[in-house]
Amino acid sequence: MDIISTNGLTKKYKNQIVVDNLNLNVKKGEIYGFLGNNGAGKTTTMKMLLGLTEPTSGSINLFGEDIKRKNKLLKRVGSLIEYPGFYGNLTAYENLKIFADLYGVSKPKKIDELLEIGGLSQYKNKLVRKFSMGMKQRLGIIRTLINDPELLILDEPINGLDPNGIKEIREFLVSLSTEKKLTIMISSHILSEIEQMADKIGILHKGALCDEINVKEFKNNVNKFIEIKVNNVFEAVRILEEKLNIYSYEVRKDEIIIFERINDSHIINKTLIDKGLKVTKLYVNTLCLESYFTDITKGRVC
Amino acid sequence: MIVLIKTELLKLKRSYMFLMCIIGSICAPFLNWFVFINSGNSEGIKAQFLEYMIQTNLFISMIIGILLYGLFTTYIFEREFTDNMYKHVFTIPISKSDLLISKIIVVMIALLILTITSYCFGIIFSLLGGFLNINMANIINSLIFYLKSYLIFIPLMIPIILVTLIFRGFVAPIAFSIIVEIILFIVCQSKYIAFYPWSAPILLGTNIKKNFEFAMIGNSSYNMISAVVIGIISFIACLIYLNKKEIV
Numbered sequence: 265m266d267i268i269s270t271n272g273l274t275k276k277y278k279n280q281i282v283v284d285n286l287n288l289n290v291k292k293g294e295i296y297g298f299l300g301n302n303g304a305g306k307t308t309t310m311k312m313l314l315g316l317t318e319p320t321s322g323s324i325n326l327f328g329e330d331i332k333r334k335n336k337l338l339k340r341v342g343s344l345i346e347y348p349g350f351y352g353n354l355t356a357y358e359n360l361k362i363f364a365d366l367y368g369v370s371k372p373k374k375i376d377e378l379l380e381i382g383g384l385s386q387y388k389n390k391l392v393r394k395f396s397m398g399m400k401q402r403l404g405i406i407r408t409l410i411n412d413p414e415l416l417i418l419d420e421p422i423n424g425l426d427p428n429g430i431k432e433i434r435e436f437l438v439s440l441s442t443e444k445k446l447t448i449m450i451s452s453h454i455l456s457e458i459e460q461m462a463d464k465i466g467i468l469h470k471g472a473l474c475d476e477i478n479v480k481e482f483k484n485n486v487n488k489f490i491e492i493k494v495n496n497v498f499e500a501v502r503i504l505e506e507k508l509n510i511y512s513y514e515v516r517k518d519e520i521i522i523f524e525r526i527n528d529s530h531i532i533n534k535t536l537i538d539k540g541l542k543v544t545k546l547y548v549n550t551l552c553l554e555s556y557f558t559d560i561t562k563g564r565v566c
Numbered sequence: 567m568i569v570l571i572k573t574e575l576l577k578l579k580r581s582y583m584f585l586m587c588i589i590g591s592i593c594a595p596f597l598n599w600f601v602f603i604n605s606g607n608s609e610g611i612k613a614q615f616l617e618y619m620i621q622t623n624l625f626i627s628m629i630i631g632i633l634l635y636g637l638f639t640t641y642i643f644e645r646e647f648t649d650n651m652y653k654h655v656f657t658i659p660i661s662k663s664d665l666l667i668s669k670i671i672v673v674m675i676a677l678l679i680l681t682i683t684s685y686c687f688g689i690i691f692s693l694l695g696g697f698l699n700i701n702m703a704n705i706i707n708s709l710i711f712y713l714k715s716y717l718i719f720i721p722l723m724i725p726i727i728l729v730t731l732i733f734r735g736f737v738a739p740i741a742f743s744i745i746v747e748i749i750l751f752i753v754c755q756s757k758y759i760a761f762y763p764w765s766a767p768i769l770l771g772t773n774i775k776k777n778f779e780f781a782m783i784g785n786s787s788y789n790m791i792s793a794v795v796i797g798i799i800s801f802i803a804c805l806i807y808l809n810k811k812e813i814v
């Protein structure tokens with residue numbers, strides 16, 4: 265079942281289309297990375313998912329139900345939108361207590377458990393006003409778990425954490441998804457932050473979903489290609505087609521990029537040389553997600 | 567609802583604002599005490615307790631109430647904006663109307679504490695100054711005056727809530743309070759006093775109207791009713807605003 269599914273979700277502010285006809289599907293237990301540059305519309309999308317702002321058009325289903333019946337569904341969701349806010353004059357414990365009370369969570373141990381998980385036990389009675397950015401971020405993340413949610417919606421939650429902190433949070437989120445079957449939607453503008461944990465990555469560019477990448481599949485196949493540099497591109501292309509039946513290729517300036525028969529690079533090389541061409545470069549390359557993402561966001565792909 | 571009120575009260579823990587307001591509510595009887603001590607001494611007779619208490623309540627109704635109580639009310643509604651909390655709070659399944667009502671109840675509780683503080687310090691200062699006629703009847707009489715102003719202040723706080731919600735910040739509600747205050751100063755000296763809602767605490771909570779009766783148009787029920795009406799209209803406007811407008 266899809267935990268999140270949107271249909272033609274669109275948001276306009278005045279004349280600007282901020283989210284453009286989005287059809288998202290996030291499956292149970294999945295970690296869905298929502299990638300996009302600043303201003304791509306990630307926060308706006310997540311706000312709509314949480315009923316914080318109304319879509320201009322389109323519909324949203326959470327747990328298979330329309331979010332018009334929001335209150336019932338929100339009980340099952342934990343969320344963190346942009347920088348977490350806290351009551352600065354209260355301690356970490358008191359801040360969590362307020363949320364626990366409002367959700368009607370009456371397990372007194374829960375808060376201590378969460379503080380433990382977030383590595384904040386020793387700061388339990390410290391005023392949040394005196395917390396560092398990273399500590400607040402952790403506190404914000406554990407706060408989303410106070411109501412034992414089935415779905416987490418996290419908007420750039422690892423912004424402002426140091427590399428160790430990022431690693432910890434990443435491992436923690438992955439464990440939540442594998443052990444508790446929690447579904448997690450996490451946004452970021454930095455691929456490397458989510459690449460290692462996401463099962464699927466949706467790339468948002470100027471409000472539109474450009475591509476959805478199944479991370480495992482991407483790593484396994486589609487991403488390899490052969491780059492060749494020869495003295496006569498025109499002749500080389502003819503040989504590729506006629507002698508080797510290679511049609512899946514692209515010519516970029518003086519280079520040929522071949523997307524098929526990746527494992528036959530030595531045959532390609534030999535054939536070209538036998539035909540008297542000078543091969544100055546032959547290289548099996550892996551397209552990394554990073555450059556793919558850059559391509560998309562620079563408008564080269566969609 | 568009880569939970570909401572409880573959490574609102576918890577949010578006031580260690581907050582300077584409430585402390586400041588308590589100090590402010592002690593200021594009124596304290597400053598007036600100096601006036602009365604001196605006026606009494608010059609003629610060799612001590613000041614009257616009831617008169618001192620009523621003058622103090624006039625001071626509260628005219629200045630402290632509108633400015634300080636208003637500031638506190640703003641604080642209760644504004645802090646979710648400064649702490650960037652509404653976007654978190656509104657993802658919890660709680661009703662916005664309940665949130666509004668519970669915050670108003672907290673304002674009511676706080677203003678009652680402030681009123682009682684002023685009242686108690688009024689009595690303490692009277693005892694210290696040796697004012698005349700501190701008896702049971704006068705103690706109860708003055709309490710009634712204080713409570714009347716307190717009660718009519720509650721609907722008058724609600725327009726401030728509306729201004730706070732719409733303009734998000736301290737500036738607009740403070741400007742609003744100052745304008746209300748200035749008009750009050752002008753209206754107070756005219757026969758139209760009964761037509762200005764914000765003079766209701768003065769008319770109800772002091773015996774100032776004795777001085778007006780011959781000249782005043784209308785009577786204190788006019789502005790009592792208008793204060794309540796303004797409160798109700800603002801309350802409905804707040805409800806509509808909260809439920810219609812996206813507060814994130």
Ligand SMILES: Nc1ncnc2c1ncn2[C@@H]1O[C@H](COP(=O)(O)OP(=O)(O)O)[C@@H](O)[C@H]1O
Nearest residue numbers: 277278282300301302303304305306307308309
């Ligand atoms: N309340 C708003 N009113 C008008 N424009 C907005 C509002 N919120 C966001 N935007 C615009 O929508 C675009 C997307 O913003 P946002 O969803 O915050 O992007 P992201 O989270 O991906 O950085 C931006 O251009 C931003 O200026």
Ligand SMILES: [Mg+2]
Nearest residue numbers: 306307346419
């Ligand atoms: Mg954002």
